[in-house]
Amino acid sequence: MAEIKGQSLSEITIFAAEVSTFGRIVAMVAIEKGLDWRLIPTDSSSAEHIARHPFAKTPAVEVNGHLLIESDAICRYLDDVFDGASLVPDDPLERAEMTKWMGFVQAYMFPTTEFGLVMPRLIAPLMGRPVDEMRVEKALPTIQYQLGLLETALEGRTFIASDRLTLADIYLFCTWMAVAHTAEGKVMLHHSVNVTRWMSYLGSRESARRTAWPEG
Numbered sequence: 744m745a746e747i748k749g750q751s752l753s754e755i756t757i758f759a760a761e762v763s764t765f766g767r768i769v770a771m772v773a774i775e776k777g778l779d780w781r782l783i784p785t786d787s788s789s790a791e792h793i794a795r796h797p798f799a800k801t802p803a804v805e806v807n808g809h810l811l812i813e814s815d816a817i818c819r820y821l822d823d824v825f826d827g828a829s830l831v832p833d834d835p836l837e838r839a840e841m842t843k844w845m846g847f848v849q850a851y852m853f854p855t856t857e858f859g860l861v862m863p864r865l866i867a868p869l870m871g872r873p874v875d876e877m878r879v880e881k882a883l884p885t886i887q888y889q890l891g892l893l894e895t896a897l898e899g900r901t902f903i904a905s906d907r908l909t910l911a912d913i914y915l916f917c918t919w920m921a922v923a924h925t926a927e928g929k930v931m932l933h934h935s936v937n938v939t940r941w942m943s944y945l946g947s948r949e950s951a952r953r954t955a956w957p958e959g
Contacts (some may be wrong), residue, residue, distance in 0.1 A: 745832075747763060755780050756783060756805040757803075758802055759802035762866065762956070768913055770950075771822075773821060774953055775830060776821050776822065785802075795812065818910050834905070835884075837909075840904040841910060842911075843904075843911075844903055848915075852918050855889060855910045857918075858878075859883075859885070860879055861922065862923045863879050865925060887931055890931055893919070894935045894937050900941075902941075903915060912945060916941075919938065920946075920951075923942070
């Protein structure tokens, strides 16, 4: 059982869709910090959720009666408050490198992969909608470029920003694992040996296994 300012905490509550990449990021961080968690499947557009987040974004997290929103704020809070190996480097340059890659995910990689490939290829069919092939085709060159940046950065490295796991690894891993569930992603990753090696290593961690995408 984790400790927070002298109080016992058995679990945190995550409000997010079951396929939410950022919900998965928060869950991985929780596990790495020794926390149990439960997911409340959430419609971000509902009035109930907008009362939690004024811009209708997920995840939101409840920790000992405190509501937290915005993934960066949530993850840094969990890392700051709870025991376990820190997911934020002590070295200022490594910390800056971590923050850079987290920014890359939020500003560039996630929007492109999520809305250009994952949503049209995986989520739309689940909702009974046709795949927007033109959107996928348009996004693929940018996704390939972004993957190439990660491939180069991981040359000779086990982790992206430090000699140990950081928040940046978790942000990147969850984003590219979603891509890996698409046919196009499988092909691109097959030719990205450094990223594949890194994803395989991170995928063996308990936090990744317990938050894995459902099969099928």
